[in-house]
Amino acid sequence: MKRVRYFVFAFTLTIILILSACASPTPETVVVVVTATGEASTQVPTAESAPVLQPIPLGGPGSGEMMKWIDGSVLIYIPAGDFVMGDNGFDAPVHTVTLDGYWIQETKVTNRMYDQCVRAGICSSPTQTLGGPVFNNPEFASHPVVGVTWEQAQTYCGWIQGSLPTEAQWEKAARGLNGNPYPWGTNSPSCSLVNFSNCVGSTSNVTSQESGKSPFGLFDMAGNVFEWVFDWYGQNYYIQSPSTNPTGPDSGQYRSIRGSSFESTEEQIPSAIRRFDEPSDNRRDTGFRCAVNNPQPFAPYCQLSAAVPANSQTSVSSCTLPEGIVTNQYCQQGDGYAVVQISFGATWEERGTRIQCQERIEGGLRTLVCLGPRGMETTNEVVVCNPTCTNQTDVSGLSAVCDAGYTLDATSGTCVYSPISAQPSAGGCPLGYVTKESNGQQFCVVSTGLDGFCPVGLYFDDSAGICAPPNGQSNAPFGINNSLLAQQTFAGCVAGYSYNEGFQCCQPNAGSVLPGCAAGYTFDQTARACVPVVEADLSGEGCITVRVNTVKCVQLEDKVCAPIDSESRCVANTACKWNEPADACELRVPLP
Incomplete structure (x- = not known):
């Protein structure tokens, strides 16, 4: 009977996964059909008593603790305690908050x-905005999702x-705790x-700005895209907000937005700047991240993608320097060129x-004709590289690994959940486990x-x-074979x-898919595993600036901010600020 039940389950799982595969393609998601075989990794574990x-x-978790x-x-865990909030802006007086x-x-x-x-049937698809990344294009799988409303963002966060x-x-x-102006x-x-x-x-890969991480280790807390947050926006809320765990006004017209985007100027980057928007709006430069106040342990996934550990990756680089020389500067119809x-x-x-x-080729020479910003003198940079150089990840000869509690199906690059007996064998506990006495x-x-991480949710x-x-x-x-305790836990x-x-x-379920690679990774068909995404960023050996x-x-x-005569309309425009003494709207970045 056990074999019959197992065959029925395997056949059902096969049909479900085939139906899942018939849906529109998922970026770099590996779908594996589990069939009835004699391999331990696909057999129903024998119940233990x-x-x-x-x-x-x-x-307990420490400050900056990481958990898949x-x-x-x-x-990332942010510990309880006080921190300095605000920067004495018109809507952000400095004050101490306890969380x-x-x-x-x-x-x-x-x-x-x-x-x-979306494929799980919980979230609705984002709006494809003009100039934004294409949501279902695998090239942008590790870019932030944009084109979502406040409600769409909150729905996603509730799902996890x-x-x-x-x-x-x-x-x-x-x-951080001391009121740094910037995350770094x-x-x-x-x-x-x-x-x-x-x-x-x-937009860019969400893990590409390693040196700009916050004190707790978060990426992109400035730049890339703005982020929806929970609160209704209230200009005077900081004055009357509770000092412990403030959650914003009870109601309002606008939801708050924090951070900055790939188009923000230097003056718009400080982390204390507050912004807001209609909660029903969606934009090509606004995304989100989620907070989880009280995470509970979900049961493990039956399959996950294997990955090459970050500490085992290598890069290849060798080349000679190219030529790059400024040969001319001039004005034409009010614009400055070089x-x-x-x-x-x-x-x-x-x-x-x-x-x-x-780029132009004239008189046997290859040149770049560069247009500068109108109405100002600036010094900018152009990076020129020899394309024979590379900083691409070399994964040849490296082994993919799975989380503890999983075994690797090397053919498909899939990690299959394989709980073991709680009692050590004669050789002790397997790799990924430790022995404890009770x-x-x-x-x-x-x-x-082997990647240095605990399994998902731990x-x-x-x-x-x-x-x-x-x-x-x-x-x-x-990772332990105990079906009764698993159901209770x-x-x-x-x-x-x-x-x-x-x-x-x-x-x-039918239509849903298994999780793909982590942020900043892509599935490499040759390695049969998730490997880091290397952005097409020109830098390093073989490049000149x-x-x-x-x-x-x-x-x-100024034809943008000066015509605005309302303070609320002025501060709603991220390029503008309100000058209270002058009762006027001005550009955040003055014209040269």
Whole structure:
């Protein structure tokens, strides 16, 4: 009978996964059909009635603790305590706020993450906005999802047990405890720290700005795209807000927005600046991330994608320097231009928003004709590289790995959930587990895998030396064959997935898909595993930086902010600020 039941389950799972595969394609998601074989990784574990590990005292997560989460993201723990909020702007007086501890996503929600929610039938598709990344194009899988309303963002966060962060939660995660003006500290913004001022000219991979991370380790708390937060916007709210766990006004017309975007100027980058928008609006430069205040342990997924550990990746680089020389500067119809001569075969890109170059070949020379900003003299940069150089990840010869509790199907690059007996064998506990003693008996308890991370939904507790769920239930049977305790412990499956009692894991319903690669990774068909995404960023060995000066050719006047006579309309425009003494709307960045 066991074989018959197993065959029925395997046949049903096969049909479900085939139906899932017939839906529109998911960026870099590997769908695996589990069939009845003699392999241990696909057999229903035999139920055990063995002694149960007693709860182990835990120390709790520390500041900046990282935990893989159910949507393929990583959560970071922000500890309870005080921090300095505000910068004495017209709507942001400096004050001290006390928050309870909470978890928040390390990155903005990506297109790949959001697509999983859409396919689960919980989220609605984002609006494709003019100039925004194409949501279902795999090339943009690790870019932030945009074109979503406040309600769409909040729905997604609810799907993963969370909510949009409050303004206070967002600002603490961005600035740290001491009121830094920027996530990275006090240094002025630059293209190496933040995607702003058209350094890239569009959205970018959410993990590409490593050096611009916040004190707690969050990416993109400035630049790339703005972020919806939970609060209704109130201009005077900081004056009357509670000092502990403020959540914003009870109602309002606008929802708050924090952060900045790939088009924001340097003056718009400080983390304390508050913005707002109609909650029904969606824009090509606005996304979100989620906070999870009280995460509960979901049951593990039945399959996950394998990955090449970050610490085992190598890069390849060798080349010679190209030519890049400024040969001319001139004015034409009020605009300032510069000409740069570059080598044939070289690649190039502008750095910053204040220059736009076009390539020409004249008189046997290859040149760039670069247009500077109208009405001002500026010095900009053009990076020129030898294309034989590369900083691409080399994964040849490297082995893909799985989280503890999973076994690798090397053919498909899939990790299959394979719980083991709680009692150690003669050779001890397998790799990814540690031995703990309870009531005079030894038990295997899940620990970190070869990538240094705990499995999804668990963090590494330094005090106990094990991977544990953040709700403190240290005897949760993750990776352990105990179907009864699993049903009593796990908070079911995320919506769109169903719990299989035999396999003790979550499998996708019809139409849903298994999680793909983590943010910043893509599935490599050769390696049969998730590997890091390397943006087409020109830098490093084999590249030169050419400083290009363009001259001021005309005097400009403000036709954007000056005509606005209402303070509310003025501050709603991110390019403007209200001058209270003058009772006038002005540009945040004065004209030269």
